[in-house]
Amino acid sequence: MSLKTLIDDNRTAVEADPAQAAAAFSVTGQLVGTTEVAIRAGGHQLTVDEPPVLGGADLGANPVEHALIALASCQAITYRFWAAQLGIELDGLEVVAEGDLDVRGFFGFDDSVRPGFTAVRLKVVPSGPESAERYQQLADAVDAHCPVLDLFSHTTPIERTMAVPA
């Protein structure tokens, strides 16, 4: 099935029953070493860790790298979907996502410094036979609809609960 057909089928399903638009995702992490975290996400398992300079064994990319992985991959896939939607030919795509962090925020050395990224840079290089203008039109559509770019660019309501076993 083409992505265009998949999108049209989704539109029909959601118009018939808006509840079909609701999707829920869940992942579980278990701290299994000093900084090693074993992750389950659906049927997938992976390891998140810190490099030795942060007390870990570098068994996987670290949490903030995973945030950049989410952003880079979401951009790439959103380019694919919106290229299909807009009828723009897309042969390939490379995305580089960079983030700057000031570790004084994380360590609490200076609480005027935010713990998260202070700046993020995205560099996207699409390839294919279309004009630069068409790819710019694609980029604009992608940036308006990319879920993880939206997460980075806006605030998200978070409910946090902690339970200590009795």
Added chain:
Amino acid sequence: MSLKTLIDDNRTAVEADPAQAAAAFSVTGQLVGTTEVAIRAGGHQLTVDEPPVLGGADLGANPVEHALIALASCQAITYRFWAAQLGIELDGLEVVAEGDLDVRGFFGFDDSVRPGFTAVRLKVVPSGPESAERYQQLADAVDAHCPVLDLFSHTTPIERTMAVPA
């Protein structure tokens, strides 16, 4: 080296030279299939993909799951660091991160719907010999200093560039 020593050494280094606090992270993604994205993050490689219902082959967790992986693992590791900093014993930790999404935003069926998570829930279960009050104190310190929680909770400045090969 204990985490407490690592934190103290970082404090000394950053106080001597604030430029030591600057950290930069970079990941690269390449669209190699319909929705398959090959990721390099430092020395680590992994695959991000969508499930068949979104046109992929489910070769890895998808982008929004990676955002939740970033959040869950960042919480876990920040608990570890702040437990060391506050002298709170922590034997283990489980984190569940859940996110709700309305796909009308991503597909552009309704532009009043945001493409990103509409709600995120975090459930943290620490284990160890300390009182519930001490773990609550730890949770408060973590939530004030967790880089990916900060990313979810606040807006981050993003610079985007697109280059079409000549």
